Structure formats: structure tokens, C-alpha cells
Amino acid sequence: MFSQTTEDFEDESNASTTFTSNGQIFSISSSENFDINAACCGLGWNGTSGDNKTIDNDGFTSFGGGTSLTIKTNDNTDFTLKSFYVYISDIFGNGPSCSLTVQAKKDGSNVFNFTKSSGFETINLGVNNGFVFIDLSTEGGSDNSNTLLDEIIITTDGQGDYLALDAFRWDVASACTDPDIPAVTATTPSICNGGNTNLIVSNSSSLNDATNWHIYKGSCGGTLIGTTATGVFNVSPNVTTTYYIRGEGGCVTPGSCGAVTVNVGNSANPGFAYNAGAYCNNEPDPSPIFIATPGGTFSSTNGLVITPNGTIDVSASTPGTYPITYTTAGACPTSTSTNITINALDNASFSYSSTAYCLNDPDPSPNSIATPGGTFSSINGLVIASNGTIDVSASTPGTYPITYTTAGTCPNSAIANITINALDDPSFSYSSTAYCLNDPDPSPNSIATPGGTFSSTNGLVIASNGTIDVSASTPGTYPVTYTTNGTCPNSAFANITINPADDASFSYPASAYCVSDSDPSPNSIATPGGTFSSTSGLVIAVNGTIDVSASTPGTYLITYTTNGTCPDSASANITINALDDASFSYGASSYTTEDADPSPTITGLTGGSFSAAVGLNINASTGLIDVSASTPGSYTVNYTTNGTCPNSSTFNIDIYPNTYTWTGNSDNNWNNTANWDNNIVPHSDGNVIIPNGLTNYPTATSVITVNSITMNDGASFIAQASVNGAITYNRNLPTTNWHLVSAPVSGESLDDIIANNDLASGTGGNLGLGYYFNNTTAPWIYAQSTSNIGVANGIGFSIKLANPGTLSVSGSLNTTDILKPISLGSRTNFNILGNPFTSYINSATFASTNSSILAEETLWLWDGTKYVTYNAVSPIELAPGQGFFVEASSNGNITFEATNQSHQTTDTFIKGSENSYPTFELFVERQNERRSTKVFYVDGKTTDFDNGYDSKIFSEDASDLKIYSELITNNEGKKLAIQTLPNADHATMIIPVGLVAGADQKLTFSVSSSNLPSGIEIYLEDRVSNTFVNLSEGDHTITTKADINGIGQYYIHASSAKLSNEDITQNISNVSIYKSANNEITVAGLQAKGNVKVFSLLGEELVNTDINSSGLSKIALPNLSTGVYVVKLNSILGNITKKIILE
CATH class of the missing domain: 2.60.40 (Immunoglobulin-like)
Structure with missing residues (x-):
């Protein structure tokens, strides 16, 4: 056993990563270079003074992320850590912004940890050499100084890159007895x-x-x-x-x-509430509206009658304030109290000085109120203030309950009746406010309250009952007063005026007038401003002026009525004398110079005289007109009587020639007399002739009525208003060939055409008149003598005469837009149409107008031997009666616009018009049969299809000799009669030429060109014989060895360079692929071997076939569904991929 030890590392080896303290070995580990460091100069800190050795990471290599140090017993011996000192800085030795975390572990498990986040920002080397003391008995808020551990981890973050540790005070763990698990x-x-x-x-x-x-x-x-x-x-x-x-x-x-x-038992919430804190004796008995914990008991003091469930008997309770207590039931009872007040009712009694008042009485107020401060009210009709004051004059008479309601704690009400009596109604009236001295004496016609007395001022004589003696009164205005004598007397007055009578005398200068006289007016009126009147027949103004000319002859009584205060009337007789009757008439208003001489019929006074302007030969006495001796023109015949009142009348007569021929000498105006041979505009009975060969043809802008109009071959007539009269158009057909024609009039029938024209005869009763159908097996159906079919406006048909001559059609003139249905057919989509007007229409304008329902803006005409194609680059002015074909793209109406009409000085029937575009026409001729295809060069056009400028050949042409071109770009097999190309780079555009001809036939190619750029010549390339022929220098004749049907052999070059056989090159750009039928595709322009494959859009190969093409190859397709497919052509010239659509 040993006591706490402070390790200052002074006896440890420099750079060692272990140290020994009291025989216990500790190891040092770290994320960087932590070891024992012998610092100089006493920079360490042993707890009381500086020393020389510490554990640090001197020479650290990472910056700005902090560092970490671990100290652990080498044999996992437990110890307790009491304290240590640390020095922390950034890379410059400055106090860092960082945190220090200390974590203790025992047997690998965490036993405690804490973080210190301040105290490092400023390092004061004068205090502990800058070392910070870490005391484990207090740091982190807990005493961890006696906690057993075998490993301590010290970590910094942020700028805490340098860490030094010294004075490591520790103790060996002693024997320890854990506490009992307590009871x-x-x-x-x-x-x-x-x-x-x-x-x-x-x-x-x-x-x-x-x-x-x-x-x-x-x-x-x-x-x-x-x-x-x-x-x-x-x-x-x-x-x-x-x-x-x-x-x-x-x-x-x-x-x-x-x-x-x-266990915690909740006390019940004793809360409760009533809907009010006070109640009056007369209110319904209240019960609590809210009890937080039902089931308890309510109670109160004496005087308040309350049931245990909280219901208060307010009527039985004594007024006053009472505490009410509610006590909950259960194991944790509780209670709460609130005060309730019971109030007595107010005394609401009141009174007025009287129970009845009149409308003119002073306004009364209550003279007694038991509980002041309340509010008075009543029902509608009584005007009463809230303080009880009654506005009697504003109230409606009647008896009213007045209610007084107190405003105290417990309001109460009382009621008393008050009667408002109305004043007598003194109103009265007379039938008028003014009377004349000669009027009957008036009495009042209305008195609201009878029994009163009438009176007035001096001058008006009036009885007490209101009767006025007008004749005894002096004229003037008087107030008449009426006073009632009822309970509440009242008075009213009205003004009455007594007026004298007007002077109505008047006179005229004379007592009789004729209807031709000047209109007379009165020359004297005593009282002006009145009104004149008379009996029916005399037209007189209110001012007395007589319209003698408008009046019926006779004697009339004229009355003048003044309009003064007292109108009066006077009368006088006036006589109106009639003029002589000069009526007369002729049997008609117009005559021709060939009619019988007419005489007049005089229905008026005879014996007068006739006259007219020079030019009309008329007998002055009898009125007989010599029409043959008269000059055509318009005249007015005048007849004058010689009676007492002479009179005249007139009659207009027109003398016309019989026939009118248009000359157009001046302009196109129909109504200009200078344009007619007799200088007269045709009248309604005239017969008009419009010849051909003129410079000006007529245009009519207003309605025309004539007997007939005959138009000769090539003539034209434009009517911008309706034309009444029969129209006959004569069209010269110089051969007996078939011609495409139409009726330039409305209302013609096949029967009339058959009857009026010399038609050729055929087999089976057929005549030389054919109708075209696009949904029948045979395209033409021919009329027979029994045909009864009308000729529709805008329809075309085919005519063949038995002999050259004139085709004549009659009907009425078409003057407005004509709609003609066209349709898709089962055989073709071609429809035959015809010009419905008696004038020319421009083919390009017509095609452009109807572009939306046309397959292309192209017209096909028959010139008697072959079909000729017209489009925007080669338009034609379609002559009256010209028939032609169009191709429909959908069902709908074709419009012939009336605004597209024009006059032409040259007849264009089956003839083209000149143009100025660069162009050439390629011909192929077989004996006397000739066919051609045209090419134009126009700025802005393309080598692709240009609608209106590229046109197909007419597919209904049954001839076995055909020549056409096909598109240079996106060729889909359109056989073009006209192709329009850009007017530039002519030599780069190689034009595929298609030819249809039989074997062993001698064919001659030739070319006609105009307006081509200087030096450009036309060459025909033959890719079978590998030759170039300059057609501009001369014709080229061949003999076919086999049938020819399509493109691939012949091509046209327009070049300024001389071309020869050496210039022949094969180019994949001249090869095209297109769908030629739903079960067939065509490869055109290839003069080589190749391979054709067809794929679905999903990549499935459907066709794979080899071809050896000499210019045109057709590949049959299997039975494929509708959709889009991909065709790939591989050849020595190159490869082509194209999409096709099968429908």
C-alpha cells in the first residue's frame, strides 16, 4: 500500500513512450509524437514550480485539428486519477480556441468523461508556466477522483494542436466493498x-x-x-x-x-359554473352548466333554496347573495365555492295626465314614474320618445298600448293605453280651378267632412255651401276657405279664378280658291294663337294656311278656336275649285321603230293639245305617234287642257331600235352609250349581240334586263349584278375531234344541247356527248337521245360534233361564286370541271383558291389530240365554255370565284398563254403522234415537289406513248408533265426522264426552249447506250428494241459545257426509292447491281433481294400491315436508306 503520488517525469528518459511511478509502468500512445520531452529552462510545471520534463507532442505535423494522448497501465492495473496539469496552444504558441475532453476507461469500458471548453484562450506564462489545473474531484460537475480506471484519454480539438502534460497525480486502487442491494x-x-x-x-x-x-x-x-x-x-x-x-x-x-x-391518486376537480352570477325572482330555476367531476354535493347558506344537484329555486329564495359550495366524492375529495345573487323585480308603474290627445295638442310626457331611468315604447303609429314624451302631431290617430320597461338589475314592465284623435279633414275640391263668366255655377264636387262653412273675399259671390255664382262674380282669382265644425275643427282653402271669354273672329282675303292657287292664310285674327280646323277634304294647317293643291275640291266650313284662358270659336265658309283632268295614257311605255303607231287614251277632259321634244313624230291634236318616223330615244309627251282651270299631264315614251350590237368603241362599261352601234343602251325588249374580235368587252355593274344576249365564239361578258334575259353562247369547234367543254350559263339541259347541236352518233344509241366518272369501270358515259339531265354549273363534259361547226348553249348568266362538288373516286381522283362564266378565269388563281382540296395545283386540258398540263408557272386564261380536269385530295366544293373573271383580246379556248420564265419543252414524236414534258426555271423554287409549279401527267390518258420527268429530290415516282426547278446551277440538276413506248418503234426526240441563260444547251443522256446528244443542235431519232416503261435510261442536262461520253458518271444522288404501289417499291436511276432490304421500325428484316438494275427496278413486297418501313439499298455507287409508308 502507498499513498497518492505526483509524477513529474524528471527521472524519466527523454523521448521515452513509457514512464514508471512507484513501481507502476504506464505506456504513452497517441495519434502523433507524444513522448517524454526534456524541455529547457524549467518550462514544465510540477504543481508548485517549474520543472524540465513533460509529456508532449513536440514536432507535431497536423494543424488546426487538435490532438490526442492516451496513458494506460501496462498490466491493466486499476488506479485512481486525482489531478494533472496541461499546457495547450496553437501552432504559433498562442492561446487556442478549443475544447479539452477527458475520457476514463476500465477494462475497455467507459467509466466517466467530461469536456472543458474554456480557460485556454489566453496563456499567461507567469501563472503556472501557462499550465491549466485539471482537478478530477470537481471538473465536469462530478467527483471522479476515486473512480477506478486503467486508461485515461486526453483529447483537444480546434486550434489545440500542441499539448503538454505534467504533475500527473494518481493513487493505487485500494480494496473496496460494494454496497448492499437495499430493501x-x-x-x-x-x-x-x-x-x-x-x-x-x-x-x-x-x-x-x-x-x-x-x-x-x-x-x-x-x-x-x-x-x-x-x-x-x-x-x-x-x-x-x-x-x-x-x-x-x-x-x-x-x-x-x-x-x-x-401510487398517486388524483384529487377530483371540484370546478363548476352557472350561466350567470345573479338571477331575478322571475327567472327559470338555474342548474350548473358545468361540473368538472359529477357525483358530488351542492350546498349553501339559509335563504337560498338549492338541491344537492345544484338546482336553485329562485322564486322560493330570499333576495340576497349566497356562497354555493360543491364537494366531490371519492378517496381524494375536494371542494370549491362561488357566489350567486338573487335579485327582486323593479316597480314599473307610470301614468300620463290624460288617456287621450288630439293631433294638435301639446306633446304630453308621463307625470309619474315609479322607477325612473327605464324606456318607453309602443307599437307602430304612435311616435314616442324613450323618455315617454309623445309626438302627437307625428302620430297616427288610434289607441296604443304604451309599455314602460325599467333598466334596473331585474327589469320589469307596465302597460297603459293612450288614444290619439285625428283632426277633422277639411279638404274639398271643385271640378276646376278656373271658370269663365259664362260657365254654369260650380259647387264643390268633394267635401271630406261635410257640415262646415265656405267663405271667400269680396268679388266672388259664394254661398255657405260652396256654390259660386260665376256670372255675378268679378273676373279675378279668389281664395275659397272651408271650416269644419267637428270635435277637432280644421280649415282648408283653394284658389278659384273667374275668367272672361276670348274674341274668336277671323277672315281670309277671298271666299274661294283653285287647287293651283297659292296657299292662302287668314288676313285677320282677333285673338291670335288659336287653332284652325275644317271638315275632311280640306287640308288646312293649325295656323289657318290652306294647302289648296292637296285639298279635295268642295265648300268647307272653317272653324277657328282660340286657346286663351276662356276659349271661344268662330266659323267661315271657303270653296276649293278643282283643276281640269288632263289624264291620258298610251298602251305601252316603249315602242320599237317596227311597232304599230300608238294613239293615246284620254280619260280626262278632251279637247286639249299634245306636244313632245324634237325627234318624236306626234300629232298635236290627236297624240298619234309615228314610231317609224321617230328617232330612237326617250321622250316626254305633254297634254294640256283648255278648260276653266287648265291643267297638264305627261307620259314617258321610249322609242327603241330592235337589235343592239356591242362595239366596245369606248371602254368596257355596259351603260356607256358610246359602246353600242346605235348609241343607245339596250332596253328590256332589246336583242343584244356581242361579237368576237374586239378590244373591249362589256362589264355590267348594275342589274340588266333585255330580251336576249347572243355571244359569239371568243367573246366575253362580265356581269357584277343580275342579268334578266336569255343568254346564248356560241363556241366554234373547228374539228370533229372530242373537245372538253362546259356550259358558261345556268339552266341548260342535255336535251337542249342534243336538240340544238349537230352531235356525232356512236354505237348503241350513244351520242357525241360524254360525262366523266372516277368511280366506274369505264371513265366515260355517253348521252343518248332520251337523256333528261340538267347541266350543273361548273361541270365539264366532252363533245364531239358530227361536222365542224358551232356548239350553242343557252340559259341564264352566272354572276356570283359557283360551288361545284368534287370527290375522291374508286378508280381515280380526277374530276372534270368547266368555266361557268361568260368570261375568262385564270387557271393559276383558280388552282390556288382551291388548293386545300386539290391533290396539286394543276389543270389538265385536252387539245383535241392529247392532254396538256397547266400550273402556276404555265397558267392559262380559261375561255368561256372550256372544260378541264383537276385531281381531288378530299371530298368538298370547288369554288369558281366571280372575282377571278377577266376579258381577253385573244380567244384561249384549248390554247396556252405565253410566259417569260426560262423554259424548255422536251418532245417525243412517233409518226404523227407527239407528246412532251416541260421544265421551267424559277427563282425560289426547289428540286423537291413545289405545289402549283410541279404537275403530274394526266393518268387517264390512255395513249401508249408518254414522256415525263421525275423529281430530282425526294422522288416518289410522280410522273411530271411540268417540273419547275431553281433558276441557278442549271448544270448540277440532272433531270430523270420517263418514257412509255412499245418495242420496234421509231421515236424522235426534240427540244424547244426560250429565255434560257446564254450558252445553256439541252443534252439528252442515254445511260443504256452511254451517250450524250445535244438536242439544242438538232433532233435525235432512235428505234426501240424493247418496250420502255419508266425512268432510268434517259436524263436531261442543261449545261453551257459541251458534254460527251466521257462526262457520263454514275452517282448515288441520282438514285431514288419510292413506293409505287402498296405491295411494291421502285428503285429508279440505278445502272448497277445492288441489294435491297426492307425492315420494320423494330429492326425485323422483311425483304432481302438482289437486283441488277438497268435504270428501273420494281421489288414486290409481302403482305405487310399499314405503317412505316425502312428500305436500305446497297450498291457499288453507294448506299441509300429511306422510310416509306404503306397505307
């Missing part, structure tokens, strides 16, 4: 909430070497609530609690606990 009881095991009891450790339980009994709750070693050395500890739990007690402190190791449970 514990409670003096009162069950208490009420708020009570307490003592926990008692049995005298038979000993602390041994422990210092105190430690009391915990929650668990043994759980929440420490206190310690005791006596074995007695007082607790006051508010809930049932188990307490755990064991001996601790000194050298002992805490062990198991003794336990005891204290």
Missing part, C-alpha cells in the same frame, strides 16, 4: 396528488464503501432525482412512480438497485 419501502405507499411520502432504506442495508444512496426514476441508473446518506428521502410525485435506489461513490462500482413504487 426499500415507502411510509405511505399510496398518496393523493399533491401529497408526499418518505422512501426508507432498511437499516439492514449497508452502504459499505459507497458514499451515498442514489435515487433514480425511469430505471436503475436512469434519471437521478437525489442522494441521501441517511437512508430517508422525501418524494412528492404527481403520478404513480417507481423509484430505484443503489449505493454509489467512493471506490465502489455501481450495481443493482432496490425498488419501491408510490
Whole structure:
């Protein structure tokens, strides 16, 4: 055994990681270089003075993260640590900002630990050489100086990078006896909430070497609530609690606990409440509205009648204030009290000086109130203030209950009746407020309260009953007063005026007037401002002016009525004499120079004379008109009587020629007389002829009515308003070939066309008139002599005459937009249409207007031997009666816009129009049969499909000779009659040419070009014979060895360079792949071997086939579902991948 030892390391070896103290070896371990360090100059601290050796980490290598040191007995011997000194600094020797943690372990388990977080910031070398004392009996808030351990760990953080330790005071662990597990009881095991009891450790339980009994709750070693050395500890739990007690402190190791449970019974809440703190004797008996713990008992002092359950009998209780106490039942009873007041009712009696008042009495107030300060009230009709003052003049007569309600602690009410009597109603009235001296004497027509007396001032003679003697009164205004004689007399007055009568005399300058005279007015009116009137027939103004011309002849009584205070009337006779009747008429308002001479019918006064302007040959006495001797024009015939009152009348006569021929000598205006051969605009019976070969053709902007209009071949007429009259359009067909035509009028029928034209005859009764259908096996169905079908507006049809001549159609003029349905067909989507107007329409404008339902903006016309294609780059002005084809993209209505009409000086029937674009036309000719395809170069267009500028050939063309081009980019097999390309880099655009011809046929290629850039020439490339031919220098003739049907052999080059066989190169960019049918794809432009594969979008290979193409190869597809597929072509020229859509 030995006592505490302080190790100052002075006899230890420098740089050693062990030290020996009193024979016990301790080892030093660390995260960095901790060992015994021989510091110079007494910089250590042995507890009382400086020394030279410490344990430190001199030469540490980490910065800013702190350090750690472990000291442990080498044989796990237990010891107790009493204290030590530490010096802590940062890398510069300054006081650091850090924490120090000390952890003790025994047999590898933690026995205690604490952290010191301050005291290192400023190092004062003058105090303990800067060392800080760590006392384990107090540091960390607990005494750990006697706790057994075999290992101590000292750690810093933050800036505590350097650590030195000295004066390590320790002691060897002595023999130690652990305390008994105590037997514990409670003096009162069950208490009420708020009570307490003592926990008692049995005298038979000993602390041994422990210092105190430690009391915990929650668990043994759980929440420490206190310690005791006596074995007695007082607790006051508010809930049932188990307490755990064991001996601790000194050298002992805490062990198991003794336990005891204290049961806590809660005292019941005695709280209760009433809905008020005071009640009046007349209120319902109250009971508690709230009892926190029911089942207890209520009580109070004498005077308050209350039941044990708390119900108060207020009517039986004596007024006063009482304490009410409620006591709970149960093991922990408790009570509480509150005061309740019982109040007596107020005395509400009151009175007025009288029980009845009149409306004109002074306002009364109560003369007695037993309990002042309350409020008076009554029912509607009585105006009463809250203090009881009655406003009798504002109240409605009647009897009213007045209620007085006190405002005391216990308000009470009393009621008394008061009567308000109305004043007599003195109102009265006369039938008028003014009377004339000659009026009957008036009496009042209404007296509200009869029996009173009437009176007035001097000048008005009035009886007491109110009757006025107007004739005896002096004119003027008088107040008439009426006074009642009832219980409450009252008076009223009204003004009455007595007026003299007006002077109504008047006169006119004469007593008789004619209807042609100036309108007369009175020349004298005694009292102006009145009103004139007369009997029916005389038109007279209220001011007396007579409208003689509007009046019916006759004698009339005119009355003048003044409008003064007392109106009066006077009368006079006036006579109106009629003019002579000059009526006459002719049988018609217009005549032609070929009609019979008309005479007038005079229905008025005969014997007058006729006259008219020069040009109309008329007999002045009889009115007979010599129309053949008259000059055509418009005339007014005048007839004048010679009676007492002469009169005249007129009749308009138009003399017309019979026929009118349009000359257009001035302009296009229909209503300009200078445009007609006789300088007269056609009248309603006229027959109009519009010839051809003119410069100006008519445009009508207003409604026209004529007998007929005949239009010759090539003539045009634009009507912007309705036209009444039969229209006949004559179209010259110079051959007996088939022609596509239409009816440029409305209302024509096939029967009329058959009857009025020399149609060719065919087999089976067929005539030379065919209708086109896109859903029948045969495209054309021919009319027969029994056909009874109307010709729809805008429809086209085919005509073949038996002999060259004129096709004549008749009907009415189309003047507004025409809608014509087109449809998709089962065989094709082509529809035949025709110009419905008697004027020209532009094909490009028409196609653009209807682009949404057209497959492409293209029109196909038949020129008598072949189909000709027109689009935006080669438009045509469609002549009246011109038929043509379009291709539908959907079902819908085609619109022929009336605004698209125009006049042309040249007939364009089956003829094209000139254009200025660079272009060439490639021809192929077989004997007398010739076909062509056109190419245009236009700025802004592409090598892909340009709708309106690229157009297919007409697929219904049954000829076995065809030539066409196909697209350079994104070629999908469209066979183009017209292709439009960019107007640049001409030589780089190699155009695929398709040819359809039989074997052993002699074909001649030729070209016609215009407006091409200087030096550009057209070359035909033949990839089968590997040749170039300059078609600009001359024609090229071949003989086919086999049937030709498609592209791949021939290509067109437009080049300024001379091309020869050496320029022939194969290029994959000239190869195209497209779907040519739902079960077929076509590879065009390949002159080599290749491999074609078809894949689904999921990568499944569906087709794999080799081809040896000479320009065109068709690959059959298996039965594939609708969708998108990928086609891959591999060849020596390169590879192509393209998506196709199968529908």
C-alpha cells in the first residue's frame, strides 16, 4: 500500500513512450509524437514550480485539428486519477480556441468523461508556466477522483494542436466493498396528488464503501432525482412512480438497485359554473352548466333554496347573495365555492295626465314614474320618445298600448293605453280651378267632412255651401276657405279664378280658291294663337294656311278656336275649285321603230293639245305617234287642257331600235352609250349581240334586263349584278375531234344541247356527248337521245360534233361564286370541271383558291389530240365554255370565284398563254403522234415537289406513248408533265426522264426552249447506250428494241459545257426509292447491281433481294400491315436508306 503520488517525469528518459511511478509502468500512445520531452529552462510545471520534463507532442505535423494522448497501465492495473496539469496552444504558441475532453476507461469500458471548453484562450506564462489545473474531484460537475480506471484519454480539438502534460497525480486502487442491494419501502405507499411520502432504506442495508444512496426514476441508473446518506428521502410525485435506489461513490462500482413504487391518486376537480352570477325572482330555476367531476354535493347558506344537484329555486329564495359550495366524492375529495345573487323585480308603474290627445295638442310626457331611468315604447303609429314624451302631431290617430320597461338589475314592465284623435279633414275640391263668366255655377264636387262653412273675399259671390255664382262674380282669382265644425275643427282653402271669354273672329282675303292657287292664310285674327280646323277634304294647317293643291275640291266650313284662358270659336265658309283632268295614257311605255303607231287614251277632259321634244313624230291634236318616223330615244309627251282651270299631264315614251350590237368603241362599261352601234343602251325588249374580235368587252355593274344576249365564239361578258334575259353562247369547234367543254350559263339541259347541236352518233344509241366518272369501270358515259339531265354549273363534259361547226348553249348568266362538288373516286381522283362564266378565269388563281382540296395545283386540258398540263408557272386564261380536269385530295366544293373573271383580246379556248420564265419543252414524236414534258426555271423554287409549279401527267390518258420527268429530290415516282426547278446551277440538276413506248418503234426526240441563260444547251443522256446528244443542235431519232416503261435510261442536262461520253458518271444522288404501289417499291436511276432490304421500325428484316438494275427496278413486297418501313439499298455507287409508308 502507498499513498497518492505526483509524477513529474524528471527521472524519466527523454523521448521515452513509457514512464514508471512507484513501481507502476504506464505506456504513452497517441495519434502523433507524444513522448517524454526534456524541455529547457524549467518550462514544465510540477504543481508548485517549474520543472524540465513533460509529456508532449513536440514536432507535431497536423494543424488546426487538435490532438490526442492516451496513458494506460501496462498490466491493466486499476488506479485512481486525482489531478494533472496541461499546457495547450496553437501552432504559433498562442492561446487556442478549443475544447479539452477527458475520457476514463476500465477494462475497455467507459467509466466517466467530461469536456472543458474554456480557460485556454489566453496563456499567461507567469501563472503556472501557462499550465491549466485539471482537478478530477470537481471538473465536469462530478467527483471522479476515486473512480477506478486503467486508461485515461486526453483529447483537444480546434486550434489545440500542441499539448503538454505534467504533475500527473494518481493513487493505487485500494480494496473496496460494494454496497448492499437495499430493501426499500415507502411510509405511505399510496398518496393523493399533491401529497408526499418518505422512501426508507432498511437499516439492514449497508452502504459499505459507497458514499451515498442514489435515487433514480425511469430505471436503475436512469434519471437521478437525489442522494441521501441517511437512508430517508422525501418524494412528492404527481403520478404513480417507481423509484430505484443503489449505493454509489467512493471506490465502489455501481450495481443493482432496490425498488419501491408510490401510487398517486388524483384529487377530483371540484370546478363548476352557472350561466350567470345573479338571477331575478322571475327567472327559470338555474342548474350548473358545468361540473368538472359529477357525483358530488351542492350546498349553501339559509335563504337560498338549492338541491344537492345544484338546482336553485329562485322564486322560493330570499333576495340576497349566497356562497354555493360543491364537494366531490371519492378517496381524494375536494371542494370549491362561488357566489350567486338573487335579485327582486323593479316597480314599473307610470301614468300620463290624460288617456287621450288630439293631433294638435301639446306633446304630453308621463307625470309619474315609479322607477325612473327605464324606456318607453309602443307599437307602430304612435311616435314616442324613450323618455315617454309623445309626438302627437307625428302620430297616427288610434289607441296604443304604451309599455314602460325599467333598466334596473331585474327589469320589469307596465302597460297603459293612450288614444290619439285625428283632426277633422277639411279638404274639398271643385271640378276646376278656373271658370269663365259664362260657365254654369260650380259647387264643390268633394267635401271630406261635410257640415262646415265656405267663405271667400269680396268679388266672388259664394254661398255657405260652396256654390259660386260665376256670372255675378268679378273676373279675378279668389281664395275659397272651408271650416269644419267637428270635435277637432280644421280649415282648408283653394284658389278659384273667374275668367272672361276670348274674341274668336277671323277672315281670309277671298271666299274661294283653285287647287293651283297659292296657299292662302287668314288676313285677320282677333285673338291670335288659336287653332284652325275644317271638315275632311280640306287640308288646312293649325295656323289657318290652306294647302289648296292637296285639298279635295268642295265648300268647307272653317272653324277657328282660340286657346286663351276662356276659349271661344268662330266659323267661315271657303270653296276649293278643282283643276281640269288632263289624264291620258298610251298602251305601252316603249315602242320599237317596227311597232304599230300608238294613239293615246284620254280619260280626262278632251279637247286639249299634245306636244313632245324634237325627234318624236306626234300629232298635236290627236297624240298619234309615228314610231317609224321617230328617232330612237326617250321622250316626254305633254297634254294640256283648255278648260276653266287648265291643267297638264305627261307620259314617258321610249322609242327603241330592235337589235343592239356591242362595239366596245369606248371602254368596257355596259351603260356607256358610246359602246353600242346605235348609241343607245339596250332596253328590256332589246336583242343584244356581242361579237368576237374586239378590244373591249362589256362589264355590267348594275342589274340588266333585255330580251336576249347572243355571244359569239371568243367573246366575253362580265356581269357584277343580275342579268334578266336569255343568254346564248356560241363556241366554234373547228374539228370533229372530242373537245372538253362546259356550259358558261345556268339552266341548260342535255336535251337542249342534243336538240340544238349537230352531235356525232356512236354505237348503241350513244351520242357525241360524254360525262366523266372516277368511280366506274369505264371513265366515260355517253348521252343518248332520251337523256333528261340538267347541266350543273361548273361541270365539264366532252363533245364531239358530227361536222365542224358551232356548239350553242343557252340559259341564264352566272354572276356570283359557283360551288361545284368534287370527290375522291374508286378508280381515280380526277374530276372534270368547266368555266361557268361568260368570261375568262385564270387557271393559276383558280388552282390556288382551291388548293386545300386539290391533290396539286394543276389543270389538265385536252387539245383535241392529247392532254396538256397547266400550273402556276404555265397558267392559262380559261375561255368561256372550256372544260378541264383537276385531281381531288378530299371530298368538298370547288369554288369558281366571280372575282377571278377577266376579258381577253385573244380567244384561249384549248390554247396556252405565253410566259417569260426560262423554259424548255422536251418532245417525243412517233409518226404523227407527239407528246412532251416541260421544265421551267424559277427563282425560289426547289428540286423537291413545289405545289402549283410541279404537275403530274394526266393518268387517264390512255395513249401508249408518254414522256415525263421525275423529281430530282425526294422522288416518289410522280410522273411530271411540268417540273419547275431553281433558276441557278442549271448544270448540277440532272433531270430523270420517263418514257412509255412499245418495242420496234421509231421515236424522235426534240427540244424547244426560250429565255434560257446564254450558252445553256439541252443534252439528252442515254445511260443504256452511254451517250450524250445535244438536242439544242438538232433532233435525235432512235428505234426501240424493247418496250420502255419508266425512268432510268434517259436524263436531261442543261449545261453551257459541251458534254460527251466521257462526262457520263454514275452517282448515288441520282438514285431514288419510292413506293409505287402498296405491295411494291421502285428503285429508279440505278445502272448497277445492288441489294435491297426492307425492315420494320423494330429492326425485323422483311425483304432481302438482289437486283441488277438497268435504270428501273420494281421489288414486290409481302403482305405487310399499314405503317412505316425502312428500305436500305446497297450498291457499288453507294448506299441509300429511306422510310416509306404503306397505307
